[in-house]
Amino acid sequence: MEGFMSTKYIFLDIDGTLLSHTYGISKGSLDTLVQLRKNGHKVFVCTGRSKAYVDDYIHKLQFDGFIYGAGAHVAYEGNDLFMHVIPREEVEKMIEFFRAYNISFILEGPNYAFHDESALKIFRDRWVLQISDTPYLSLHKLADERILSVVSYPDMTEEINKISIFAKSDEDLELIKDNFNANYHLILYPTTSSCEIVGEGINKASGIKHMMRHLGGDLKDCIAMGDSMNDYEMIKECGLGIAMGNADEKVKAIADYITESVDNDGIAHAMHHFGLI
Numbered sequence: 001m002e003g004f005m006s007t008k009y010i011f012l013d014i015d016g017t018l019l020s021h022t023y024g025i026s027k028g029s030l031d032t033l034v035q036l037r038k039n040g041h042k043v044f045v046c047t048g049r050s051k052a053y054v055d056d057y058i059h060k061l062q063f064d065g066f067i068y069g070a071g072a073h074v075a076y077e078g079n080d081l082f083m084h085v086i087p088r089e090e091v092e093k094m095i096e097f098f099r100a101y102n103i104s105f106i107l108e109g110p111n112y113a114f115h116d117e118s119a120l121k122i123f124r125d126r127w128v129l130q131i132s133d134t135p136y137l138s139l140h141k142l143a144d145e146r147i148l149s150v151v152s153y154p155d156m157t158e159e160i161n162k163i164s165i166f167a168k169s170d171e172d173l174e175l176i177k178d179n180f181n182a183n184y185h186l187i188l189y190p191t192t193s194s195c196e197i198v199g200e201g202i203n204k205a206s207g208i209k210h211m212m213r214h215l216g217g218d219l220k221d222c223i224a225m226g227d228s229m230n231d232y233e234m235i236k237e238c239g240l241g242i243a244m245g246n247a248d249e250k251v252k253a254i255a256d257y258i259t260e261s262v263d264n265d266g267i268a269h270a271m272h273h274f275g276l277i
Contacts, residue, residue: 008276009217010036011046011067011208011234012267013226014058017244018045019140020262025058028265033061035277044211046204048187048196048230050108050161051075055140069161070187070230071207072198073110082210083110084199085159094163094180094197095150101175104166107150109158114150119166123147163197187230196230205233223274225259225267227251242270 012018019025036043046067047054054068065076074082091107098105104118115123167173173193177186185203187196208222220239224231227247235241236254243255244266252258259270271277 006221007217008041009044009208009212009215009222010041010271010276011044011204011222011224011238013204013228013231014045014047014049014054016227016246016262017225017231018262018267019058022263024140026265026268028268030061032268032271032277033063036271037062037064039277041276042215046071046207046224046226046231046234048162048204048228050113051110052108052113052146053142055142057140065211067204067207067211068110069108069202070196070198071202071204072161074207074210076211076214081214082207083159084161084202086161086163086197086199088160091153091160091163095153097179098165101172102168103172103176105150106164107153107160108162108164109160112146112148112152112156112158114148114153114158116150119164120147120149122166161198165195165197167193167195169193189229203233204231205237208234208238223276225270227262240274 018029033043042064044065044067045058045063048070049068051068051073067074072084105116106119107114165176167176170190170193173188173190173195176195180186180197184200185198189195209219212219212222219237222238223240223242224234224238225242225244226235227244229248229250232251232254235243235251241255243252243258245259245261245264257270260266
């Protein structure tokens with residue numbers, strides 16, 4: 001296929017796109033990142049994770065910029081371009097609501113993530129299991145000082161970009177929708193009874209637009225790659241939207257191209273297919 005001659009802006013999701021929870025980040029993906037930049041393209045992380053949840057290994061891969069928190073926080077070459085903050089009084093109201101209905105939650109910011117007791121246990125248990133089963137993931141271990149209990153939140157000045165929810169049932173998700181959908185963007189994952197809450201109008205595509213305004217680039221020159229529902233808007237709105245082979249079916253349905261899965265070097269396959277490397 002004929003290659004792109006002009007600079008392209010490539011936005012990569014982390015989990016399920018760049019990072020396999022089976023194999024970590026493949027050598028094929030790492031080599032692709034290097035070659036893309038050598039060929040004059042700019043490469044960005046565009047993740048649902050807040051900055052506190054992005055590990056040092058990924059931060060050191062020399063990406064041109066990062067979009068964190070599903071579009072809530074945009075940084076280029078280490079400088080913040082945009083950060084949407086959920087007002088503290090709203091966060092405190094949400095904490096009361098989640099506790100009243102026994103809904104597990106994580107408050108995510110640029111420096112720290114605050115977990116309720118259940119979420120902290122889930123995080124610790126899953127991490128220990130993943131590290132023991134998949135040694136490659138040890139490269140992506142988060143610093144313990146970033147992962148805090150929510151009891152620390154009132155005494156700290158950390159701003160919150162995103163809230164992650166682990167509900168007990170679809171009924172809990174409906175309850176969250178009824179209470180927060182009017183004023184926030186809810187990204188729902190019904191199969192796991194979980195969701196992400198960010199500010200109204202915030203999504204990965206809006207984050208990319210902030211980045212492009214800063215760079216003087218055009219959305220038509222952007223390429224988005226992802227696999228889950230928080231990737232939906234960027235895959236739909238960028239000039240080229242690529243779904244991973246392991247992507248949610250709703251994401252595949254609006255993608256311009258479906259590549260191989262994350263476990264089968266989907267990033268490298270797509271970049272070869274479109275002549276970028």
